[in-house]
Amino acid sequence: MTTLVTGAAGFIGFHVARRLLDRGERVLGIDSLDAYYDPQLKRDRLQALQGPGFDFRQVDIADAGALAEALQGRGVRRIIHLAAQAGVRHSIENPHAYVQANLVGQVNVLEYARHLEGLEGMVYASSSSVYGGSTKLPFSEADPVDRPVSLYAATKKADELMGHAYAHLYRLPLTGLRFFTVYGPWGRPDMAMWVFAEAILAGRPLPVFNGGDMARDFTFIDDIVAGVVAVSDSPPADTGGEAPHRVYNIGNSRPEPLLRVIAVLEEALGRKAELRLEPMQPGDVPATYADISAIRRDHGFEPVTPIEEGVPRFAEWFRRYTGLA
Known part of the structure; x- marks a missing residue:
C-alpha cells in the first residue's frame, strides 16, 4: 500500500511521511518547493526522508494536468493532503497564492481521489483559523465558523465545504483536521x-x-503526527446515510x-x-x-x-x- 502525502517537503508533511516510513509503509510525496520560505529547508527535509519506501515528485497541486501525470499508476490507497499556502498575514499581501494552492489545489486533489480505485480514505488539512474572532473558548467543532477574519481562514473553511460536497456526491471517506499552532523541529521560518x-x-x-x-494552543509536532496517522488509519465509514466526512480539532x-x-x-x-x-x-x-473531545473519543488522540x-x-x-x- 502506498500513501500519498502532499506537501511532503513541508513541516507537518515531512514528519507525517517520516512516521509512515518508520512503520514500514511506502510513501509517495509531492511538493512544489515554492519560495514562500527558503526552499533549501524543504530540500533538507526531503534529504532526511531519502531511503527505501520513499518516492518524491515535484509538482504543483494547482496544475491539474501535471498532478494527474505525476500520480498516474502509483498504487495510492490513502491520501494525506497537507499541501497548502500557509500563513495568515501573508494572505493579506498575496491573496492569489491562496486561491491557487488552497482552493484550486484542493479541488484537484479531490478530483484525483474520486477517480482513484480502491481509495481507503483521505485526510486533509484545515486550520483553527476558521473560528475567526470567536471569544467562546474552547473552540468546538459545533461552533459556527462563518465569519473568518483572514483570507487564509476563508480558504480553509471553503476546503471543508468542498470536502463535504465530495464526500456526499461520491461517497469519499474524508476527514478534515483543524490544526492548532503546531511547533517543533523542522518548523517553518514564519512560525x-x-x-x-x-x-x-x-x-x-x-x-x-x-x-x-x-x-x-501550542501543539508539539509529534502529538500532531500521532493524531494525523490515527485518523488516516480509521477513515469514516460510509453507512449510506450522511456523507462520510468528519472534521476534528487537533491541538494540545x-x-x-x-x-x-x-x-x-x-x-x-x-x-x-x-x-x-x-x-x-x-x-x-x-x-x-x-476542544479535542471528539478526536479523543473517535481516535484515542491524546497529546x-x-x-x-x-x-x-x-x-x-x-x-x-x-x-x-
Whole structure:
C-alpha cells in the first residue's frame, strides 16, 4: 500500500511521511518547493526522508494536468493532503497564492481521489483559523465558523465545504483536521517559535503582538503526527446515510500565555529576549483553545508533550540546524 502525502517537503508533511516510513509503509510525496520560505529547508527535509519506501515528485497541486501525470499508476490507497499556502498575514499581501494552492489545489486533489480505485480514505488539512474572532473558548467543532477574519481562514473553511460536497456526491471517506499552532523541529521560518528563537539568539528585539496579551494552543509536532496517522488509519465509514466526512480539532487543548512560552524558550536558549510590544495584527486573534473531545473519543488522540518538554526539543534542533550559538 502506498500513501500519498502532499506537501511532503513541508513541516507537518515531512514528519507525517517520516512516521509512515518508520512503520514500514511506502510513501509517495509531492511538493512544489515554492519560495514562500527558503526552499533549501524543504530540500533538507526531503534529504532526511531519502531511503527505501520513499518516492518524491515535484509538482504543483494547482496544475491539474501535471498532478494527474505525476500520480498516474502509483498504487495510492490513502491520501494525506497537507499541501497548502500557509500563513495568515501573508494572505493579506498575496491573496492569489491562496486561491491557487488552497482552493484550486484542493479541488484537484479531490478530483484525483474520486477517480482513484480502491481509495481507503483521505485526510486533509484545515486550520483553527476558521473560528475567526470567536471569544467562546474552547473552540468546538459545533461552533459556527462563518465569519473568518483572514483570507487564509476563508480558504480553509471553503476546503471543508468542498470536502463535504465530495464526500456526499461520491461517497469519499474524508476527514478534515483543524490544526492548532503546531511547533517543533523542522518548523517553518514564519512560525512564532522560529521567529522568537532567531530574534533571541541574534540579539534583536522580539515583536510581541497585542502587547503580549495573547494565548495559543501550542501543539508539539509529534502529538500532531500521532493524531494525523490515527485518523488516516480509521477513515469514516460510509453507512449510506450522511456523507462520510468528519472534521476534528487537533491541538494540545491547553492555551499557553505567549509570554510564558517566550520565558520557556529563553531558558532553553540561555538568553533573555528583548521584547518589542506591538498592536494586534490584522487577521490575528487573541487566543486559541482546542476542544479535542471528539478526536479523543473517535481516535484515542491524546497529546502528551507540554511546552516545558517540546520547546527545549525545538531549541536544540534550531541551534543545530541554523548554527546560531
